[in-house]
Amino acid sequence: MKNKFNIFVILCCTIILLSCKDDFLNEKPKTSLVVPTTLGDFEAMLNSPVIYKTGALGQMACDDYEFTDYASWQSTGTATERNSYIWARDLFAGEQSRPDWNEPYSSIFYANNILKGLAEINPRTDISKYNQIRGWALYVRSAAFYDLLQNFAPPYDPSTASEDLGIPLRLTPGVDEILPRSSVAECYARILTDLIESGDLLTATFPITNRYMPCKAAAFGLLSRIYLNMNLYKEASKFTDLALAEYNKLIDYNSLSQTSGTPFSFTHDELILNSSQVSTYEITIPRNINTRVRVSPDLIKLYDTKDLRLSIFFERMSNGNYSMKRGYYGSTGNYGFSGIATDELFLTKAECQARNGETANALFTLNQLLVKRYATGNFVPTVANSATEALTKILVERRKELVWRNLRWPDLRRLNKSGMGIILKRSLNGAEYILAPNSSLYTFPIPDDEINASGIQQNLR
Numbered sequence: 013m014k015n016k017f018n019i020f021v022i023l024c025c026t027i028i029l030l031s032c033k034d035d036f037l038n039e040k041p042k043t044s045l046v047v048p049t050t051l052g053d054f055e056a057m058l059n060s061p062v063i064y065k066t067g068a069l070g071q072m073a074c075d076d077y078e079f080t081d082y083a084s085w086q087s088t089g090t091a092t093e094r095n096s097y098i099w100a101r102d103l104f105a106g107e108q109s110r111p112d113w114n115e116p117y118s119s120i121f122y123a124n125n126i127l128k129g130l131a132e133i134n135p136r137t138d139i140s141k142y143n144q145i146r147g148w149a150l151y152v153r154s155a156a157f158y159d160l161l162q163n164f165a166p167p168y169d170p171s172t173a174s175e176d177l178g179i180p181l182r183l184t185p186g187v188d189e190i191l192p193r194s195s196v197a198e199c200y201a202r203i204l205t206d207l208i209e210s211g212d213l214l215t216a217t218f219p220i221t222n223r224y225m226p227c228k229a230a231a232f233g234l235l236s237r238i239y240l241n242m243n244l245y246k247e248a249s250k251f252t253d254l255a256l257a258e259y260n261k262l263i264d265y266n267s268l269s270q271t272s273g274t275p276f277s278f279t280h281d282e283l284i285l286n287s288s289q290v291s292t293y294e295i296t297i298p299r300n301i302n303t304r305v306r307v308s309p310d311l312i313k314l315y316d317t318k319d320l321r322l323s324i325f326f327e328r329m330s331n332g333n334y335s336m337k338r339g340y341y342g343s344t345g346n347y348g349f350s351g352i353a354t355d356e357l358f359l360t361k362a363e364c365q366a367r368n369g370e371t372a373n374a375l376f377t378l379n380q381l382l383v384k385r386y387a388t389g390n391f392v393p394t395v396a397n398s399a400t401e402a403l404t405k406i407l408v409e410r411r412k413e414l415v416w417r418n419l420r421w422p423d424l425r426r427l428n429k430s431g432m433g434i435i436l437k438r439s440l441n442g443a444e445y446i447l448a449p450n451s452s453l454y455t456f457p458i459p460d461d462e463i464n465a466s467g468i469q470q471n472l473r
Contacts, residue, residue: 048125048126048129049129050133051133051137051138051141051142051145053129054126054129054130054145054149055141055145055148057122057125057126058122058126058145058148058149058152058224058225059222059224059225060224061224061286061288062118063118063119063122063123063152064119064152064224064286064287064288064351065111065115065116065119065287065288065289065290065291066116066155066159066287066288066289066290066350066418067111067112067113067115067116067159067160067162067163067289067290067418068112068289068290068292068293068296068347068348068418069092069096069103069112069163069421069456070162070163070418070420070421070422071289071296071348071416071418071420071421072092072093072096072097072293072295072296073096073097073099073421073447073456074420074421074424074436075308075310075311075420075424075436076307076308076311076415076416076420077295077305077306077307077308078305078306078308078309078438079097079304079305079306079440080303080304080305080306080333082440082441084303084304084305085097085304085440087304088294088295088304089293089294090107090293090294091104091105091106091107092104092105092107092110092293093293093294093295097295097438097440098438098440098445099436099438099445099447099451099453101453101473102457103456103457103473104457104459104460106460108459108460108461109459109461110459111290111292112163112290112456113160113163113164113458113459113462115290116156116157116159116160117156117160117182119152119153119155119156120152120153120156120157120182121182121185121187122149122152123149123150123152123153123156124153124182124183124184124185125185126145126149127146127149127150127153128184128185130142130145130146130149140215143213143214144213144214144215146213147209147210147211147212147213147214147226147231148210148214148225148226150206150207150209150210150213151207151210151214151226151230151231151234153206154203154206154207154210154234155234155287157179157181157199157202157203158203158234158238160179161178161179161196161199161200161203162241162421162422162425163455163456164179164455164456164457164458164471165177165178165179165196165199165455165471166196166452166454166455167241167425167426167428167429167450167454168196168200168241168242168243168426168429169196169429170242172196173195173196173197173200174195174196174197175195176195176196176197177193177195177196177469177471178193178194178195178196178197178198178199178200179193179194179199180192180193180194180466180468181194181198181199181202183202190466190467191466191468192468192469193468193469200238200242203238204235204238207231207234207235207238208231208235210226210231211228211231211232211235211254214226214227214228214230214231215227215228216228216229216258218258218259218284220279221279223278223279223283223284223285223286223351224285224286224287226285227258227259227284228254228255228258229255229258229259229284229352230284230285230352232251232252232254232255232258233251233252233255233284233285233352233356233357234352235247235251235255236248236251236252236255236357236360237352237356237360239251240360240363240364240426241422241425241426242426243426243429243430245363245364245367245368246364246368248360248364249360249361249364249365249368252357252360252361252364253361255284255357256354256357256358256361259284259354260354260357261281261282261354262281262282262354262355262358262380262381262384263280263281263282263384264384265320265321265324265384265385265386266320266384266387266388268320268324269324270320270323270324271323272337273327273337273338274337274338274342275324275337275338276338276339276340276341276342277342278341278342279342280340280342282340282353282354282355283340283351283353284351284352284353284354285351285352286341286349286351287349287350287351288341288347288348288349288350288351289347289348289349289350289418290347291346291347296347296348297346297347298335298336298337298338298339298346298348298416302335302336303335305335306329306333306334306335307326307333307334307335307336307415311411311412311415312326312334314408314411314412315412318386318387318390318391319385319386319412320385320386320387321385321412321413324337325337325339325415325416336348336415336416339416339417340353340417348416348417348418349416349417350417350418350419355381355413355414356413356414356417356419358377358378358380358381359378359381359406359409359410359413359414361377362374362375362377362378362381362402362406363403363406363407363410365377366399366400366402366403366406367399367403368399369399370399371396371398371399371402374399374402374403374406375393375394375395375396375402378394378402378405378406378409379393379394381409381413382394382409385413394409407427410423411423424436424454425454428449428450428454429450432449433449434449435447435448435449452471452472452473453473455471455473456471457470457471457473458470458471
C-alpha cells in the first residue's frame with residue numbers, strides 16, 4: 013500500500029513539472045525524473061492549480077443541499093457520496109485512495125520539497141524572490157494542514173486540544189517516514205507559526221492574473237479564517253483587519269449578469285486566492301450538470317426577492333428546484349470554490365465586532381457588504397437593538413453569502429462548539445437521519461488504506 017502511495021506522489025510531481033513552462037522543460041532530459049533545484053523550478057511547481065485542492069467531504073455532509081429523491085441518492089456514483097449525505101459511521105465503505113486525504117498530502121509533499129530545496133540555495137542570490145517562494149510554500153503547506161484538520165480531526169477545543177488527535181505533521185519530503193498523529197494543539201500551533209512567517213515573507217503586491225500566487229492578504233485572510241474557526245475572536249479580528257488593509261474590494265452585484273451560468277470571472281475583484289474542492293464527487297458539481305441534488309429549500313427561503321444573490325448564485329429549474337451556478341471559481345472548472353475572498357473577510361470582521369459588543373460597528377461592516385448585494389434602490393440597512401441580535405443577523409448573512417464554498421461544515425463545527433446547538437436532519441425513503449451538535453460524526457474517519465499503511469490511530473465515530 014505504501015508503494016502505491018509513493019508511486020502516486022511521484023506521478024503527481026511529474027504531472028506538476030510537465031505543466032510548467034516549455035523553456036523549463038526543454039532544459040531537462042526526458043529520460044530521467046525532473047528534480048527541481050532553482051528558484052525558477054520551485055516557482056513553476058507552485059504555479060499549478062493541482063496543489064490548490066481542498067477536500068469536499070464537509071461540502072457533502074453539510075446542509076447546503078438535499079437529494080431530490082431516494083432514487084437519485086441510490087444511483088449516485090460513489091458510496092462515499094451516499095454515506096456523507098446520511099452521516100454514516102462507515103463513511104468510505106471500503107473505497108480506497110480518498111482524494112480528501114491524498115490531495116492535501118500531495119500539496120504538503122510539494123511544499124516540503126521546495127522548502128528543503130530552498131535550504132540548499134544561497135538566499136542572497138535573489139533575496140526578494142527567495143522570500144516570496146518560501147512564504148508561498150509555507151502557505152501551501154499550512155492551508156493543506158488546516159484543510160485536513162477540518163475533515164479528520166475534532167473541532168478545536170482549548171480544554172482538550174492537547175489530548176485530541178490531529179493529523180500527522182509531515183515537515184520533510186520523505187514519504188517513507190511513518191509519523192504518528194500530532195495533537196490538535198500541536199497542529200494548530202505549527203500552522204499559525206508558519207502562516208505568520210508566510211505573511212512576513214510574501215509580497216504585498218496583489219496578483220492580477222495568477223490568483224494561485226498568495227500575497228500578504230491571502231496569508232492574513234487564512235489566519236483570519238483559522239482564528240475564527242478556533243473561536244479566538246480578538247486574533248481573528250486582528251488578521252481580518254490586516255488582510256483588508258492589503259485588499260478590500262467588493263463587487264456591486266448590480267454589475268453582474270443574473271442570467272449567466274457563470275456570473276463570476278476567474279479573476280474577479282473579490283478574489284484574493286483561488287482554490288477549489290477536489291474534482292471527484294458528482295454531487296459537488298454546480299449547475300444543471302448535477303441533477304440529482306438541489307439547493308436546500310430552507311436555504312433558498314433565506315433570500316428575499318430583492319436580494320441579487322438569489323439569481324446570481326442559483327438557477328431556478330423548470331420543476332421549481334434550484335441548482336448552484338458556477339461560483340467564485342469562474343468558468344475554469346466545475347467544482348466549488350474554496351479559496352480566500354473579501355466577502356468572507358467582511359463577514360468575519362462583522363462577527364468579531366458583534367462578539368466584542370460593538371453593535372454599531374458590526375452593523376456598519378455588515379451593511380458595507382449587503383448594500384452591494386441588493387438591487388439598486390432596494391437595500392434597507394440591517395439594524396439591531398443589541399450585539400446579540402446583530403450577531404444572529406450576521407450569521408444568517410454568512411450562511412447566505414458563503415454557500416457551496418466548503419465553509420459551512422467548519423462553521424457548523426465551531427458554532428456548535430460555542431453552544432449554538434444546530435441540529436441537521438435528512439429524510440430519505442421514509443427514514444430520518446439526525447446529526448446532533450458536537451457529534452463524533454463531525455469528524456470523518458481516516459481512509460482505511462492510510463490506516464493499513466501507517467498504523468496510525470483511527471477516529472472513533
